[in-house]
Amino acid sequence: xxxxxxxxxxxxxxxxxxxxxxxxxxxxxxxxxxxxxxxxxxxxxxxxxxxxxxxxxxxxxxxxxxxxxxxxxxxxxxxxxxxxxxxxxxxxxxxxxxxxxxxxxxxxxxxxxxxxxxxxxxxxxxxxxxxxxxxxxxxxxxxxxxxxxxxxxxxxxxxxxxxxxxxxxxxxxxxxxxxxxxxxxxxxxxxxxxxxxxxxxxxxxxxxxxxxxxxxxxxxxxxxxxxxxxxxxxxxxxxxxxxxxxxxxxxxxxxxxxxxxxxxxxxxxxxxxxxxxxxxxxxxxxxxxxxxxxxxxxxxxxxxxxxxxxxxxxxxxxxxxxxxxxxxxxxxxxxxxxxxxxxxxxxxxxxxxxxxxxxxxxxxxxxxxxxxxxxxxxxxxxxxxxxxxxxxxxxxxxxxxxxxxxxxxxxxxxxxxxxxxxxx
Numbered sequence: 001x002x003x004x005x006x007x008x009x010x011x012x013x014x015x016x017x018x019x020x021x022x023x024x025x026x027x028x029x030x031x032x033x034x035x036x037x038x039x040x041x042x043x044x045x046x047x048x049x050x051x052x053x054x055x056x057x058x059x060x061x062x063x064x065x066x067x068x069x070x071x072x073x074x075x076x077x078x079x080x081x082x083x084x085x086x087x088x089x090x091x092x093x094x095x096x097x098x099x100x101x102x103x104x105x106x107x108x109x110x111x112x113x114x115x116x117x118x119x120x121x122x123x124x125x126x127x128x129x130x131x132x133x134x135x136x137x138x139x140x141x142x143x144x145x146x147x148x149x150x151x152x153x154x155x156x157x158x159x160x161x162x163x164x165x166x167x168x169x170x171x172x173x174x175x176x177x178x179x180x181x182x183x184x185x186x187x188x189x190x191x192x193x194x195x196x197x198x199x200x201x202x203x204x205x206x207x208x209x210x211x212x213x214x215x216x217x218x219x220x221x222x223x224x225x226x227x228x229x230x231x232x233x234x235x236x237x238x239x240x241x242x243x244x245x246x247x248x249x250x251x252x253x254x255x256x257x258x259x260x261x262x263x264x265x266x267x268x269x270x271x272x273x274x275x276x277x278x279x280x281x282x283x284x285x286x287x288x289x290x291x292x293x294x295x296x297x298x299x300x301x302x303x304x305x306x307x308x309x310x311x312x313x314x315x316x317x318x319x320x321x322x323x324x325x326x327x328x329x330x331x332x333x334x335x336x337x338x339x340x341x342x343x344x345x346x347x348x349x350x351x352x353x354x355x356x357x358x359x360x361x362x363x364x365x366x367x368x369x370x371x372x373x374x375x376x377x378x379x380x381x382x383x384x385x386x387x388x389x390x391x392x393x394x395x396x397x398x399x400x401x402x403x404x405x406x407x408x409x410x411x412x413x414x415x416x417x418x419x420x421x422x423x424x
Contacts, residue, residue, distance in 0.1 A: 061414060067103060068404045069110040079407070080415050081142045082106055092420060093330075097315075099412045107403050109149035111395045116152045119160060123151045153388065161384040161391075169222040169375055173368035174239045177201065177216050178208035178256065178360050181286040185250035185361035192247060192363070207258040207360055220368075222375050228382040228389075232256045238364045250361040261312065261357035262290035263350040265338055266303055266321075275328060277339045280321040282306060283313035285357040290349030297346065312357045 067074040083102050087095040116122065128144045131151060137143065175198055179185040188205065192198055202216030210229060211218060218226060218235070226236035234253050242248065261283050268278040280303050284290040293306055304320025311317040328336050334352040338344070375383070395401060 061411075062418075064406075066406050066411060067106055068402070068406075069107055070114060070402055072110055072114075074106055074110075076411070076415065078142060079103070079106065080418055082146075083415060083419060085143060085146060092416070095419070096416060099407075099415065103405055103407055105146075107405070108392070108396075109145055111401060111403070112149050112152050112392065113145075114401075115391070115395045116156060119156075121152065121155055121159065123148050123155065127151065156391075157381075157384045157388060161387045162380075164387055165375065165380050165383045167375065168372050170240075171220045171222050171370045171373040172239050172366045173220050173370075174218040174226065174235065174364065174366055175202075175216050176218050176235050176239075176362060176364040177206035177211050178253070178258065178362055179205060179250070180207060180260075180360055181288045182250050182252070182361055183288060185363060189247060189250065189363055198365075207260060208256070209259075220370070220373065222373075222379055222383065224386050225379040225382040228386050230256075235362050235364045238362070239366050242364075242366055244366055244369055246365065248362065248364045250363065252359075252361055254359050256360055257356050257358050258285075258360060259356055260351065260353050261285060261355040262287050263335060263338075263347065263352055264290055264294055264297070265335060265347040265350065266297075267339060267345050270339075271325075275340065276325045278325050279323050279339060280304070280307065281313055281316055281323060281335070282311040282321050283355060283357065284310065284349075285312060285359040287349050287351065294346070294349060313355075 062077040062080075063075050065073045066076050066079050079102065082105065083095060083098060086102050086105060087098050090098065125144065128148050128151065129139050131147050132139055132143070177188075177198070179188060184205070188196075188201055191201065199215035199217070202211055202214075206212040206216065208230060218229075221229075221236070221239075223236065223240045226239065227233045230236075232253055232255065234251050234256075238248050238251060262285070264282040264284070266280040268280065270277045282290075282293060282303070284293060289310075293310060296306060297303060304322070307313075307317055307321030311321055313321070316323050323331075326335075326339070328340055331339075332352055332354040334350050334354065338347050338350060396403075
């Protein structure tokens with residue numbers, strides 16, 4: 001990406017300088033000159049007002065550099081446009097949660113462009129414009145960067161990483177499921193060892209969508225493919241290091257995400273007009289953990305301390321779970337139901353399938369091995385994606401790549417305010 005050109009701003013109004021009028025000029029010319037002086041003085045005052053009311057608070061921040069990737073600079077105007085692009089169709093509340101991700105997208109897209117260029121792979125503006133036309137999108141120079149990055153990824157996968165994937169490799173036929181907590185995993189494992197049906201249990205209990213849909217049958221896979229399919233390396237690592245037919249002990253996976261969590265909510269104060277409540281929350285990954293935390297609270301431990309230590313709710317954990325005043329529909333329906341439809345002050349563990357949490361336990365078993373099996377197209381794509389990810393991580397880790405982010409909370413808040421005001 002060529003460094004983004006900035007359109008020149010309109011010339012600001014400045015104070016005009018007038019020559020002194022000669023005393024011998026006629027009275028009419030003196031009066032005319034006086035009138036011109038008055039007009040120019042007014043224009044000067046207006047110019048000063050524009051400078052202070054428009055240039056300083058608006059124009060100047062828009063053109064301040066907020067991100068650099070090596071020698072390429074991105075200003076606030078570009079950052080705001082990218083927030084608008086990635087936040088299309090989102091509410092302002094959702095966009096607030098996007099501001100940090102957008103900065104990472106900008107940095108990563110530029111790293112991809114520079115890294116691909118070093119490999120001799122490039123996408124021209126004309127190619128990007130043709131893609132935009134095919135999608136019936138405006139030929140916007142800022143949006144070019146987004147589509148160029150995606151087109152570069154496709155080109156890297158097809159031209160650079162395709163030759164790195166062999167035609168055949170060792171495969172293992174793998175079964176697996178992802179469970180909420182260790183005690184559940186131990187119980188399920190005991191059931192499987194005593195001939196309970198894995199497919200039925202996986203379809204009912206697994207918190208990983210793929211293993212749930214496949215009823216625990218993860219299929220024939222070459223080494224590495226399962227990592228991309230499940231977004232975690234642990235099941236594949238076990239499968240390719242274990243013996244045939246051995247069901248694993250529960251394998252703890254602290255980073256695996258799943259679409260369920262458990263709230264502990266404390267209502268500090270409620271108000272009817274307008275309807276709102278001041279609440280503290282702790283979000284946990286399992287019902288067992290949530291029940292333990294609630295017991296600790298009943299025994300007198302401090303809510304804020306436990307929230308900072310254990311909560312997975314990023315928006316509130318640093319403030320000790322304090323969300324201040326919330327109104328209906330601010331949070332999920334699960335939270336609203338307790339806060340606004342009960343009079344209780346401290347909740348039991350509340351299961352919520354509208355949130356994401358991390359952590360759980362795998363059970364994995366290899367039921368067959370083939371030492372040399374053709375790699376299917378789906379797995380080839382997974383292995384190419386894995387190679388791409390490793391290449392991209394290497395770009396981030398390369399000390400020669402200088403990525404600087406100058407966005408602080410004040411600048412991010414300014415960007416959101418600018419977006420809100422521009423929509424009104």
